[in-house]
Amino acid sequence: MQIFILLFILAAMTAISFYLGRQRALAVAGGNVLTLNSLPGYYGYYMALWCAIPALFIVALWLFFESAIVASVVIASLPDAFITLPEQQLNLVLNEIVNLAKDNISAGQVSPEITAAAQLYNLIQTISSGLLFVLVVTLGAGGAVFAWSRIHVQQRARNKVERTVLIFLMICSTIAIFTTLGIVLSVLFEAMRFFQMVPLTDFLLGLEWSPQTAIRSDQVGSSGAFGAVPLFAGTLLVSVIAMTVAVPLGLMTAIYLSEYASPAIRARSKPLLEILAGIPTVVYGFFAALTVAPLVRGWGESLGLSVSSESALAAGVVMGIMIIPFVSSLSDDAINAVPQSLRDGAYALGATQSETIRKVIVPAALPGIAGGILLAVSRAIGETMIVVMAAGLAANLTANPLESVTTVTVQIVTLLVGDQEFDSPKTLAAFALGLMLFAVTLTLNVIALYIVRKYREQYE
Amino acid sequence: MNKRSNKCSAAERINAGLTRRRAVERLFRYTGLLALLLGLTFLCVLFFSIISKGYTAFQQTYIQLEIHFDEQKLDPSGERVYEVLSTADYGGLVKQSLRAAFPMVASRQEQRLLYDLISFGAAYQLRDRILADPALVGQTSRVWVTASDDVDMLVKGYIKRDVPEAERRLRDVQLAWLDTLETEARLSLKFNTAFFTSGDSREPELAGIWGALMGSILTLSVTLALSFPIGVATAVYLEEFAPRNRWSDLIEVNINNLAAVPSIVFGLLGLAVFINFMSFPRSASLVGGLVLTLMTLPTIIIASRAALRAVPPSIREAALGVGASKMQTVFFHVLPLALPGMLTGTIIGMAQALGETAPLLMIGMVAFIVDIPANIFEPATVLPVQIFLWVDSPERAFIERTSAAIMVLLGFLIAMNALAVILRKKLERRW
Numbered sequence: 001m002q003i004f005i006l007l008f009i010l011a012a013m014t015a016i017s018f019y020l021g022r023q024r025a026l027a028v029a030g031g032n033v034l035t036l037n038s039l040p041g042y043y044g045y046y047m048a049l050w051c052a053i054p055a056l057f058i059v060a061l062w063l064f065f066e067s068a069i070v071a072s073v074v075i076a077s078l079p080d081a082f083i084t085l086p087e088q089q090l091n092l093v094l095n096e097i098v099n100l101a102k103d104n105i106s107a108g109q110v111s112p113e114i115t116a117a118a119q120l121y122n123l124i125q126t127i128s129s130g131l132l133f134v135l136v137v138t139l140g141a142g143g144a145v146f147a148w149s150r151i152h153v154q155q156r157a158r159n160k161v162e163r164t165v166l167i168f169l170m171i172c173s174t175i176a177i178f179t180t181l182g183i184v185l186s187v188l189f190e191a192m193r194f195f196q197m198v199p200l201t202d203f204l205l206g207l208e209w210s211p212q213t214a215i216r217s218d219q220v221g222s223s224g225a226f227g228a229v230p231l232f233a234g235t236l237l238v239s240v241i242a243m244t245v246a247v248p249l250g251l252m253t254a255i256y257l258s259e260y261a262s263p264a265i266r267a268r269s270k271p272l273l274e275i276l277a278g279i280p281t282v283v284y285g286f287f288a289a290l291t292v293a294p295l296v297r298g299w300g301e302s303l304g305l306s307v308s309s310e311s312a313l314a315a316g317v318v319m320g321i322m323i324i325p326f327v328s329s330l331s332d333d334a335i336n337a338v339p340q341s342l343r344d345g346a347y348a349l350g351a352t353q354s355e356t357i358r359k360v361i362v363p364a365a366l367p368g369i370a371g372g373i374l375l376a377v378s379r380a381i382g383e384t385m386i387v388v389m390a391a392g393l394a395a396n397l398t399a400n401p402l403e404s405v406t407t408v409t410v411q412i413v414t415l416l417v418g419d420q421e422f423d424s425p426k427t428l429a430a431f432a433l434g435l436m437l438f439a440v441t442l443t444l445n446v447i448a449l450y451i452v453r454k455y456r457e458q459y460e
Numbered sequence: 461m462n463k464r465s466n467k468c469s470a471a472e473r474i475n476a477g478l479t480r481r482r483a484v485e486r487l488f489r490y491t492g493l494l495a496l497l498l499g500l501t502f503l504c505v506l507f508f509s510i511i512s513k514g515y516t517a518f519q520q521t522y523i524q525l526e527i528h529f530d531e532q533k534l535d536p537s538g539e540r541v542y543e544v545l546s547t548a549d550y551g552g553l554v555k556q557s558l559r560a561a562f563p564m565v566a567s568r569q570e571q572r573l574l575y576d577l578i579s580f581g582a583a584y585q586l587r588d589r590i591l592a593d594p595a596l597v598g599q600t601s602r603v604w605v606t607a608s609d610d611v612d613m614l615v616k617g618y619i620k621r622d623v624p625e626a627e628r629r630l631r632d633v634q635l636a637w638l639d640t641l642e643t644e645a646r647l648s649l650k651f652n653t654a655f656f657t658s659g660d661s662r663e664p665e666l667a668g669i670w671g672a673l674m675g676s677i678l679t680l681s682v683t684l685a686l687s688f689p690i691g692v693a694t695a696v697y698l699e700e701f702a703p704r705n706r707w708s709d710l711i712e713v714n715i716n717n718l719a720a721v722p723s724i725v726f727g728l729l730g731l732a733v734f735i736n737f738m739s740f741p742r743s744a745s746l747v748g749g750l751v752l753t754l755m756t757l758p759t760i761i762i763a764s765r766a767a768l769r770a771v772p773p774s775i776r777e778a779a780l781g782v783g784a785s786k787m788q789t790v791f792f793h794v795l796p797l798a799l800p801g802m803l804t805g806t807i808i809g810m811a812q813a814l815g816e817t818a819p820l821l822m823i824g825m826v827a828f829i830v831d832i833p834a835n836i837f838e839p840a841t842v843l844p845v846q847i848f849l850w851v852d853s854p855e856r857a858f859i860e861r862t863s864a865a866i867m868v869l870l871g872f873l874i875a876m877n878a879l880a881v882i883l884r885k886k887l888e889r890r891w
Contacts (some may be wrong), residue, residue: 278815
């Protein structure tokens with residue numbers, strides 16, 4: 001909360017700086033604004049930037065390092081008996097101190113050392129926030145005064161302000177790269193730790209998946225098996241079911257809408273179909289688990305088949321429904337990109353409309369359609385909520401769509417929901433699965449985008 | 461002669477094939493129509509199944525009790541201080557009133573069945589009443605209190621009366637008592653305000669979506685505050701300033717790929733970077749907002765770039781021609797014209813973020829949280845995650861509540877998308 005007050009004060013100072021800078025520029029110009037190098041407002045911005053940026057920089061640094069420094073000071077103040085504790089226990093002690101200092105609550109008896117440390121913690125916190133306050137206000141004011149003293153008629157305020165803005169824009173644009181880098185590094189780093197505990201070949205080729213590791217070393221059984229083949233098979237099975245629903249329906253819808261439907265029908269039904277794509281996946285999961293799964297089970301049992309209550313079929317079909325608009329809008333784009341001359345040529349030879357579509361348009365649009373389908377596959381593989389809610393957790397290695405299977409994304413969720421320790425293979429396995437998921441979807445995306453772009457250029 | 465007959469036969473051959481070809485044509489056309497209709501049918505079935513399951517949740521069964529706010533029990537000292545009044549035994553009042561209403565119930569076991577008709581939240585309702593108006597102490601008044609979820613399910617017809625007693629959640633005696641209450645007009649369905657004003661609860665009749673909704677609002681505020689400026693800045697840089705070189709190509713490839721990365725991977729990133737490395741508070745809407753920001757940025761950037769590209773070059777040339785700098789041209793002339801398109805893209809991105817569940821599970825926003833989050837540092841959950849949590853609950857009454865929560869979520873999404881469409885129609889200019 002204090003930080004918000006501080007930022008508010010800084011914002012007020014910045015606003016005042018802007019006003020003062022502008023006034024200063026007008027005063028320097030002595031009534032003749034035309035003698036100024038830039039518009040008076042730019043001198044205001046110049047001063048405001050000098051006021052805000054250094055102070056914000058300090059705030060950011062402070063927020064980043066404050067807790068670590070305070071923690072180390074508090075730990076150093078503890079008696080030697082505590083300092084020699086192993087790191088994990090020391091962290092627990094530190095947690096206790098922080099809780100005691102913040103909310104005055106603690107579990108059980110509190111030793112006097114801890115109470116003293118909590119008081120110290122509060123003291124340091126107070127000093128630190130006071131120091132930050134003074135520092136920020138002085139820096140803001142100092143920056144403003146510095147900028148104020150530099151305002152003169154020939155100063156190129158606009159160029160300086162514009163360069164700062166350009167640098168800001170450049171920094172923003174690099175965030176996409178940092179996100180990708182962050183994903184790759186975080187997933188890769190944890191996955192490497194996992195592969196130190198479980199060999200890569202066991203992970204990629206093992207046929208058994210039971211990530212429960214023994215809690216005590218002398219416990220019987222359950223040492224954990226991390227063979228991911230059942231997960232890959234389950235993912236594949238669900239995706240194949242989804243694609244068998246989505247591809248024919250999506251493609252035929254796209255063909256009908258772009259070649260046959262009247263503009264009125266097209267204009268009405270397209271947004272309606274797009275709603276399917278906009279429905280949150282958790283809603284599909286609910287639909288799959290509570291409506292489709294019992295239906296599939298009922299039908300299966302009336303035919304004398306044994307269907308488990310969580311079946312790959314239910315999850316796959318619902319996922320297919322979700323992907324229909326995705327396939328159809330991408331195929332639609334591809335079909336619309338086929339030049340009219342190809343259609344006219346086919347009609348001139350006496351082909352019917354469906355013959356034109358099947359023999360000319362679809363082949364011509366095939367790369368685009370294939371790219372769209374690849375994107376849809378990548379989406380089916382990465383889809384999480386539907387399979388979490390409807391496909392089940394049992395790692396069955398089966399090709400029977402009526403049995404329950406589990407997928408890569410389901411396992412990532414089940415391994416990471418709840419409390420985690422970052423040194424057990426169970427948690428780290430999720431990152432290894434995440435790495436596989438990221439690698440596969442990235443490859444599919446890159447190929448698909450390449451195909452789509454290549455194809456688009458062909459007819460442009 | 462021979463030649464002529466050949467020609468004839470060619471035409472005949474074409475004619476002979478025509479019927480079949482036209483049949484194929486019709487078949488193909490109807491298959492297309494069927495595919496479209498099937499897609500739309502799925503949409504209808506989805507909406508129908510959710511609405512038909514969920515509309516009952518907007519009503520809740522209440523039972524009217526004649527409560528005597530006994531001064532001896534609530535506040536013997538007569539000082540009416542907050543501490544005493546807020547900790548008094550209101551559950552006892554409910555039980556006493558039930559015993560008074562059904563004096564023939566004697567055995568302990570039957571009494572327990574009787575108490576089961578009323579939600580244990582009733583005690584809190586009485587407490588809130590007394591705290592709001594301490595003058596009620598010592599008086600007797602008729603109060604509508606929440607019935608338990610089993611009673612609610614019976615009244616709404618989900619628990620059938622004709623199944624054998626052993627398979628029913630309510631006993632025959634309980635049904636008889638409820639019939640008595642009903643004939644006395646003391647059992648009634650009323651609008652379920654608690655659903656919109658309370659947080660999560662283990663008891664379905666007390667569970668509401670306000671906590672999750674608040675969490676969604678906080679999370680989306682963080683997302684909007686970060687992703688809109690950053691997204692627009694990135695789009696402006698790439699479209700207006702960036703030199704065409706490897707670096708800008710790299711950024712572009714990255715943005716396109718990030719748009720197709722599965723959302724759960726962003727959750728892994730959030731867990732590893734924000735929680736594990738930077739040690740931000742778990743389950744806080746701040747972290748949720750950050751993760752969703754990274755996820756929605758590509759959407760916003762792509763839409764904003766399209767909007768900037770749609771502004772004709774003549775605008776830029778005119779501004780540059782009268783002596784504006786490049787930066788002035790962009791900020792005072794191009795950006796205002798592109799803003800409606802950017803806003804539309806942002807709203808669509810926000811709608812995506814509102815419906816997102818998977819990455820938030822990773823960063824611990826699945827905790828059972830009763831309190832309404834007040835700021836972005838407190839543990840919170842969001843609407844889709846609340847839905848996910850309720851689906852897993854065994855009580856029958858949670859199904860209708862889940863569906864109702866989905867209806868609220870879909871309502872927000874439809875409103876946001878409608879806003880985007882209206883904005884586009886009203887503000888977008890065609891050049």
